[in-house]
Amino acid sequence: MHILINRAALLRAELHRPPSFNLFTLLRSGSDEVRLHSRYLAFLLNPQGAHAAGGKLLQLLLDALNIEGFDCHDVTVEVEYRNVDILIRNAKRQAIIIENKLYAEDQEAQLFRYLETLQGEGYQTYPPVYLTLDGRDADPRSCLGIDYQRISYAADILPWLEQCQPWVIREAAVRESLLQYIDLIAKLTFQNQGHAYMDAIKQTLRQGNNLLVVRDLQKAYIETLKDLQLELWQAVAQCIEVKYPELPKPFKAPTAAIIDRYYSAVRDNRHFGLFYELGSVSGAVYIELNHRFYCGYYCDADTHPHDYSRLDALTALLENNGVSSNGLLWRYTTELNMKNPSDEHLMVLTNPEKRACMAERMADDLYDLWSSVSRLCDVQSRD
CATH class of the missing domain: 3.30.1460 (Yope Regulator; Chain: A,)
Incomplete structure (x- = not known):
């Protein structure tokens, strides 16, 4: 065991990527669901956003989540509307609810109430999107049996963010912010290490009884x-x-x-x-x-x-x-x-x-x- 730990420590010293400068974590907690993550995601999803990509970024996410039939014209994207983390709606009164949960716990009947509220306002709703770091299930006491779509930052948001990069490349400030946000999400989902370090560790684990x-x-x-x-x-x-x-x-x-x-x-x-x-x-x-x-x-x-x-x-x-x-x-x-x-x-x-x-x-x-x-x-x- 001592030899294995020493070997892993040497690989870490040689190949591990230390944390890089990140403006998001400098100004906000990396786990700030509302003031950091929801606001930045809403900015990207808003066709009127300063990213100059129009509705393309929103369409990319809808395609990735297999959400069909949502009209991306005359769209508004709001944060904390009726306590909904991110609400996407259009002039045809279609609405998509995104509940953003990094670490906070679900509240009683939370997803159920959000869906009921929007339907009560006359919106045609899709199953709420339940976003977490790892794609965990919502608490049954939150959804109360309603249908919802479970997605994760690791498997869904990170690939989508990378797809967004070519569409904001001409907006220098947005391009750099997106790169730093991708870096933050990779760190939060433990995907921020290069292949060389991970490959070396995996090869070490195959030796002897290291596994x-x-x-x-x-x-x-x-x-x-x-x-x-x-x-x-x-x-x-x-x-x-x-x-x-x-x-x-x-x-x-x-x-x-x-x-x-x-x-x-x-x-x-x-x-x-x-x-x-x-x-x-x-x-x-x-x-x-x-x-x-x-x-x-x-x-x-x-x-x-x-x-x-x-x-x-x-x-x-x-x-x-x-x-x-x-x-x-x-x-x-x-x-x-x-x-x-x-x-x-x-x-x-x-x-x-x-x-x-x-x-x-x-x-x-x-x-x-x-x-x-x-x-x-x-x-x-x-x-």
């Missing part, structure tokens, strides 16, 4: 991710306890068993974390994990309707990335993806100093939310 060793390493990799995640949670809790003693003890915290479940294929294996009573109102603030970490607050609307309404009002005042299924605020706290960590994420997790800095950032974010709620609730009480 058997790698199977053991895959298991050890997941077990190590579990250990590192538990250490990160413990570091966050410890940082909060030391730095913010005014917070109560957490009444819920991740355990090794919960984290073990997260890396399994069972249902409902996400949405766990650290939970702290708000104190000023009924409810709690939390840091939770879907695939990325996010913080937020909640309150039971049935048992505490007054406190819920106060928190609901605060959601409009505080910075957020959206609202949870109970209608209250949540926002991302780090870029770390614990399910499919990038090279950069693995470097953070394995470096004690970087991991401690990340834990402190998460602790600061939770405390900021807790103190903001307490302060605004005090103002409400005085008013």
